[in-house]
Each structure stands twice: as C-alpha cells, then as structure tokens.
Amino acid sequence: MDPISLAKWWEGEGDAVRCLLCPRTCLIEEGKLGFCLVRKNIGGSLFSTNYGIVSVSTIDNIEKKPIFHFLPGSKLYSVGSFGCNLRCLYCQNYPLVEGGFEAAPYRRLRPEDLVSEAISRGADGIAWTFNEPIVWSEYVIETSRLARKEGLYCMLNTNGYINDSPRDELLEVMDAIKVDIKGFSNRFYSEVCRGSLDPVLGTCKAASEKGIHLEVAYPVVRGRNDSPGEIDRFCKWVRFNLGPETPVHFIMVHSYHRFAGHPETSLEDLQKIRLLGIQSGLNHVYVGGTTKGPAQNTYCPVCGELLISRSGDSDAEKVYFRDQQVSRFCPSHSAVRVMLCGRSCPRCGRIVNIKTKI
Ligand code: SF4
Numbered sequence: 001m002d003p004i005s006l007a008k009w010w011e012g013e014g015d016a017v018r019c020l021l022c023p024r025t026c027l028i029e030e031g032k033l034g035f036c037l038v039r040k041n042i043g044g045s046l047f048s049t050n051y052g053i054v055s056v057s058t059i060d061n062i063e064k065k066p067i068f069h070f071l072p073g074s075k076l077y078s079v080g081s082f083g084c085n086l087r088c089l090y091c092q093n094y095p096l097v098e099g100g101f102e103a104a105p106y107r108r109l110r111p112e113d114l115v116s117e118a119i120s121r122g123a124d125g126i127a128w129t130f131n132e133p134i135v136w137s138e139y140v141i142e143t144s145r146l147a148r149k150e151g152l153y154c155m156l157n158t159n160g161y162i163n164d165s166p167r168d169e170l171l172e173v174m175d176a177i178k179v180d181i182k183g184f185s186n187r188f189y190s191e192v193c194r195g196s197l198d199p200v201l202g203t204c205k206a207a208s209e210k211g212i213h214l215e216v217a218y219p220v221v222r223g224r225n226d227s228p229g230e231i232d233r234f235c236k237w238v239r240f241n242l243g244p245e246t247p248v249h250f251i252m253v254h255s256y257h258r259f260a261g262h263p264e265t266s267l268e269d270l271q272k273i274r275l276l277g278i279q280s281g282l283n284h285v286y287v288g289g290t291t292k293g294p295a296q297n298t299y300c301p302v303c304g305e306l307l308i309s310r311s312g313d314s315d316a317e318k319v320y321f322r323d324q325q326v327s328r329f330c331p332s333h334s335a336v337r338v339m340l341c342g343r344s345c346p347r348c349g350r351i352v353n354i355k356t357k358i
Pocket of ligand 1: 135
C-alpha cells in the first residue's frame with residue numbers, strides 16, 4: 001500500500017497549493033510541507049503523507065483521555081500518527097509532532113487492518129489521539145466509518161483547530177470528542193501554542209449542536225492562563241454556550257519540553273480552580289493529570305449522591321516512542337464503578353448527562 005494519499009481540502013495557486021484543512025491555510029510550495037509537517041505539495045497537488053501511518057497504539061480506559069461521561073470504564077484502542085497544527089511549548093508528545101517521521105519507527109495499516117486489530121484486542125472503540133488527529137483527517141474519517149460499521153465507537157482527542165467544512169466531515173463519524181481549550185485569550189494561544197482561540201470554540205459549539213458527546217479540558221499553565229478572571233470567562237463561556245452539564249477537566253501541566261523549568265501547576269491550584277468552575281455554575285468539574293482526590297468522582301448536582309467512583313492508578317501499558325514515554329502525564333483509573341439508575345441519580349432521580357450505552 002502506498003502510504004501517501006491525495007489530500008482533501010486544498011486548492012491550487014499557481015505551482016503552490018493552499019491547504020484548507022485548518023485555520024493556518026498554509027501556502028505550500030512544490031516539494032515542501034505545511035506547518036504540520038505531514039501535508040506535502042508534490043507536483044502541484046497536496047498529499048497526506050501520514051495516511052495509514054501509525055506511530056503508537058495501545059489499549060486503555062476511556063477515562064485516560066479524559067472522558068468521564070461516555071461509556072465509563074470502556075476500553076479504547078488508542079492510536080496516533082505524526083504531526084500537529086499547533087506548537088504548544090509544554091507538549092508532552094512533541095517527538096510525534098516535531099521529529100519528522102522518515103527515519104522513525106512506524107507501521108503502515110490499511111483502515112480495515114486497524115479496525116481488525118482493534119477488535120482482536122478487545123476494544124469497545126477507537127480513540128484518535130497522541131498526535132493531533134486533525135492533520136490525519138483523511139485516514140481518521142475513512143477508518144472511523146468502517147469501525148462504526150463493525151460496532152466500535154469512535155472518539156477524537158483534539159485541539160479543535162480546524163476549518164468548518166472538514167470539521168463537519170470529521171464530526172459526522174465521531175461518537176465522542178474531547179477538545180482542549182488551551183487558554184481563554186488569543187494572546188495565550190499565540191504566545192504558547194501558535195494558534196488562535198475562536199476556531200477551537202467553533203469546534204466545541206459544532207460538536208454540541210450536532211449532539212456528539214463532548215467534554216472539554218483546560219490545561220492549566222501556572223502564571224499564564226490561570227488568573228481567576230480568565231478561568232471565570234472560560235467557565236461562563238462553557239456554561240452559556242455548551243451547557244452546565246458539559247464535563248470540564250482542569251489538567252495539571254508539567255514542567256516539560258520548552259517549558260522545562262517553568263513552575264508546575266499544583267494539586268492545590270487545581271482544587272481552587274475547580275471551585276471557581278463550580279461557583280460559575282458548571283455541574284461536573286474534574287481535576288486531571290492525577291487520579292487522586294474526590295475531584296475524580298461524579299456526584300449528582302442536585303442531591304450530592306455519588307454516581308460514579310473512579311480510583312487508583314491503572315497499570316495501563318506505558319507507550320514509548322524514540323525512547324520517550326508518550327502521554328506521560330495522563331494517568332488512568334484502575335477501578336470505575338457506576339451507580340446510576342439508567343441515566344438518573346438513584347437517590348433523587350435527576351437525569352445526568354452520562355451515556356452508559358450508545
Ligand atoms: S493542516 Fe497542516 S498544511 Fe494544512 S493548513 Fe493546517 S498546518 Fe497547514
């Protein structure tokens with residue numbers, strides 16, 4: 001199988017091509033790659049050079065993504081490729097983003113091979129994760145379509161930085177999506193991630209309007225995106241645009257990659273930020289990057305009954321790429337216990353936004 005595939009979402013401009021997949025809209029000269037390092041102009045056409053290329057794959061719990069309100073405790077076949085359309089200074093998977101892949105270890109899998117592999121490993125679904133799946137969209141869409149026909153569900157772990165038309169095609173084949181909102185200002189996006197905020201918010205709204213299960217993560221970078229004002233603006237935006245039942249995860253950002261030496265977010269910082277979220281009217285606010293503390297559990301927003309308990313570090317397989325552990329700061333839970341009555345609280349009957357079956 002030829003791993004290079006003609007890309008979708010582009011147009012020619014003389015000898016160059018304009019990629020229309022994400023808001024960067026790179027103008028790519030003959031023989032060159034776009035910013036994501038995986039879309040290439042060959043002979044005046046745009047190609048997806050990472051089509052069918054799998055860098056890492058593993059089985060883990062959906063809680064690791066983190067997704068807490070969709071098929072709790074279910075098993076995902078988590079797969080990734082190469083490339084990203086942002087450059088977060090603290091990226092925990094940068095070898096998959098910045099390294100290029102010509103000399104890297106990887107496997108080539110046709111969509112049907114990947115689906116068979118997921119089934120044979122006992123997965124309930126496929127997670128597109130590790131690198132940014134948006135820059136792998138052609139393969140992700142084709143494989144997800146096939147996977148859903150075979151009874152697997154599909155989830156996207158994404159930065160949400162995509163243009164409207166490809167976004168709608170991608171969402172059409174997804175059952176669940178977790179979007180990182182990396183800060184609540186264009187300044188933060190520009191200085192720390194080399195992107196912008198509005199397209200990300202657009203992806204969240206589109207997923208919500210289409211009825212796809214959505215959870216939002218906010219990686220907290222100490223001193224950069226954690227002021228009470230910024231957190232309050234973020235929480236209110238979620239509440240009024242996505243609804244108060246949307247699960248929100250405040251994630252610990254570690255001193256890593258280009259942020260090595262930057263002060264780390266502490267558990268205490270996250271607990272305070274979580275309280276701000278609850279005070280702003282969000283019903284399900286969690287703390288991520290750890291499996292410790294009561295902020296891992298789901299409680300009824302009306303009577304406080306424990307609905308889902310999550311505890312303990314799982315012994316999930318550690319995944320390495322070029323001697324670096326990928327997703328190294330995403331722990332998962334070994335025990336997930338669901339105490340719902342259908343979709344309702346067993347004590348007061350309040351319906352909660354949790355899907356226990358598709
Ligand atoms: S997907 Fe890649 S090539 Fe296309 S516009 Fe975005 S960064 Fe540029």
